[in-house]
Amino acid sequence: MVLFNYLKSTILSKVVMAVTGVLLVLFLFGHMLGNLQVFIGSEAYNSYSQFLQSLGEILWLIRIVLFIALVLHIITSIRLKLLNRCANPTRYEVKNYVKATLTARTMIWTGIMIFCFLAFHLAQFTLRITDDESKNMKDMNDKNYSMFLKDPRGSVEINKDKYFYAEGIKIMKERHDTYKMVVKGFRNPLISLLYVVAMVILVFHLNHAIQSAFQTLGLNHPNYWPCIQRSSFWVSLLIGIGFCLVPLSIMLGFVGAGV
Amino acid sequence: MKIKLIVWRQNSPTDKGRFETYNCDEVSPDMSFLEMLDILNEKLILQGQEPIAFDHDCREGICGACSCTINGVPHGPEKATTTCQLHMRKFKDGDSIYVEPFRAKAFPVIRDLIVDRGAYDRIIAAGGFVSVNTGGAQDANALPISKHYADLAMDAAACIGCGACAAACPNGAAMLFTAAKISQLAFLPQGQPERKKRAIAMIKQMEEEGFGACTNYYECEAACPKEISVRFIAKMNREYMMARMFSE
Numbered sequence: 001m002v003l004f005n006y007l008k009s010t011i012l013s014k015v016v017m018a019v020t021g022v023l024l025v026l027f028l029f030g031h032m033l034g035n036l037q038v039f040i041g042s043e044a045y046n047s048y049s050q051f052l053q054s055l056g057e058i059l060w061l062i063r064i065v066l067f068i069a070l071v072l073h074i075i076t077s078i079r080l081k082l083l084n085r086c087a088n089p090t091r092y093e094v095k096n097y098v099k100a101t102l103t104a105r106t107m108i109w110t111g112i113m114i115f116c117f118l119a120f121h122l123a124q125f126t127l128r129i130t131d132d133e134s135k136n137m138k139d140m141n142d143k144n145y146s147m148f149l150k151d152p153r154g155s156v157e158i159n160k161d162k163y164f165y166a167e168g169i170k171i172m173k174e175r176h177d178t179y180k181m182v183v184k185g186f187r188n189p190l191i192s193l194l195y196v197v198a199m200v201i202l203v204f205h206l207n208h209a210i211q212s213a214f215q216t217l218g219l220n221h222p223n224y225w226p227c228i229q230r231s232s233f234w235v236s237l238l239i240g241i242g243f244c245l246v247p248l249s250i251m252l253g254f255v256g257a258g259v
Numbered sequence: 260m261k262i263k264l265i266v267w268r269q270n271s272p273t274d275k276g277r278f279e280t281y282n283c284d285e286v287s288p289d290m291s292f293l294e295m296l297d298i299l300n301e302k303l304i305l306q307g308q309e310p311i312a313f314d315h316d317c318r319e320g321i322c323g324a325c326s327c328t329i330n331g332v333p334h335g336p337e338k339a340t341t342t343c344q345l346h347m348r349k350f351k352d353g354d355s356i357y358v359e360p361f362r363a364k365a366f367p368v369i370r371d372l373i374v375d376r377g378a379y380d381r382i383i384a385a386g387g388f389v390s391v392n393t394g395g396a397q398d399a400n401a402l403p404i405s406k407h408y409a410d411l412a413m414d415a416a417a418c419i420g421c422g423a424c425a426a427a428c429p430n431g432a433a434m435l436f437t438a439a440k441i442s443q444l445a446f447l448p449q450g451q452p453e454r455k456k457r458a459i460a461m462i463k464q465m466e467e468e469g470f471g472a473c474t475n476y477y478e479c480e481a482a483c484p485k486e487i488s489v490r491f492i493a494k495m496n497r498e499y500m501m502a503r504m505f506s507e
């Protein structure tokens with residue numbers, strides 16, 4: 001396929017690694033900020049979740065772009081790994097690394113572990129198949145929908161959403177209780193621990209990856225290179241901590257006490 | 260000084276090869292690494308054994324002929340130094356030292372510590388030059404070059420093509436060498452007419468020789484006796500992308 005011709009070139013393969021990797025990092029950053037809304041409260045969190053679901057086609061567009069990026073990232077990394085094994089078949093008896101960091105040397109392994117974690121994560125919170133209950137957690141939106149309702153005592157369906165009469169005057173919309181699902185999920189210390197470990201591995205991967213992407217794309221100039229190398233560490237740490245805060249604070253009971 | 264050498268011995272390209280241990284008892288700290296091998300070889304010859312084959316030429320750090328990976332680092336532990344300029348005072352009395360040939364698929368071993376680095380020559384032959392149709396000699400100052408670019412071109416041109424970059428790279432990649440050779444001409448006006456063609460041809464040759472792909476370990480930069488910066492690899496990537504996108 002013409003589409004995969006880039007795999008024949010070592011440099012274009014690296015460019016694809018870098019571009020898809022940067023896309024995934026940008027997504028991770030946004031995803032982390034979204035997750036942190038759990039600290040504002042269940043209303044804000046569920047509204048955010050509802051907002052994402054309401055994007056419809058746009059949500060699917062984002063999903064498809066990310067999926068293609070991930071697939072290209074993985075295919076290319078495996079092809080590069082095989083090529084590089086071939087190019088250096090006879091190992092040294094003694095090898096002393098001078099500049100190659102541990103994180104750089106373990107990219108393929110941290111990558112594979114992140115992939116396994118990703119599969120579990122999607123099964124848990126996107127497909128919701130790890131816990132029977134999580135599919136059916138419902139929450140009421142506190143926006144007023146009374147204008148849609150002819151009979152204020154019944155319920156009505158508009159665009160497949162169910163609207164209820166409740167609390168005397170307010171009409172509420174039924175939606176998935178993402179907040180509850182996340183809180184219940186992370187109350188399990190094993191699951192929280194799994195997420196924290198996965199994020200440590202992610203920090204390892206990104207610590208090498210971010211600066212590597214700049215170098216690969218030719219963005220290395222003495223004026224800003226030291227800054228990129230430092231930022232690569234701090235940005236990956238920031239992403240890691242941002243993600244970890246959610247499971248940790250739920251497990252320790254700071255968040256979600258009302259659920 | 261007493262030094263224990265564990266040296267890779269391989270009779271021919273097809274021989275499997277093995278390590279052999281030699282005890283050198285009277286090593287002076289003022290000897291270079293190659294002088295120590297010379298003395299060991301003389302001893303081996305007197306004993307009727309085959310001397311250790313190794314590459315060398317200028318012995319003053321400018322030709323790039325000497326090689327060897329010493330204790331897992333091409334050209335040994337001293338920064339920015341070729342094997343011929345490495346002195347035994349860098350080691351301690353009683354040290355064990357592993358001496359191996361430069362390893363990469365594109366650098367097949369010929370014998371003992373000598374590898375065939377012809378792949379680098381073929382990368383140069385693919386485009387690492389400026390074609391000149393000789394005519395009348397040009398006026399010396401007809402081509403102004405700013406100090407900044409002259410310096411950058413000189414930094415890249417410091418490459419002596421020794422092969423340490425590919426030997427140090429866990430991916431057996433020759434990116435630093437190829438990048439230096441592409442960059443030195445891309446910085447200069449004489450290099451402009453063939454700039455895109457050169458980048459594409461040299462990189463294609465590099466891939467055909469069986470060198471790997473860069474994963475930004477930066478081991479090449481650490482091993483380079485001339486301290487060529489990986490910044491030139493970033494430049495090569497830019498040159499290649501531009502050439503692939505915008506060449507007619």
Ligand code: HEM
Pocket residue numbers: 014017018019020021022024025028073074077078080107108109110111112114115205206208209210212213214216473474475
């Ligand atoms: C959230 C997921 C991921 C993100 C954000 C991410 C990000 C990145 C980035 C930015 C790079 C740098 C590209 C470059 O070297 O120029 C990279 C490299 C790499 N990634 Fe990922 N990655 C992710 C998942 C994965 C997965 C699932 C694998 C699975 C095999 C993987 C394997 C690799 C490998 C092997 C490299 C290094 C390639 C090389 O050394 O040249 N990554 N990653």
Ligand code: FES
Pocket residue numbers: 314315316317318319320321322323324325341342343344
């Ligand atoms: S022999 Fe010429 S550089 Fe070492």
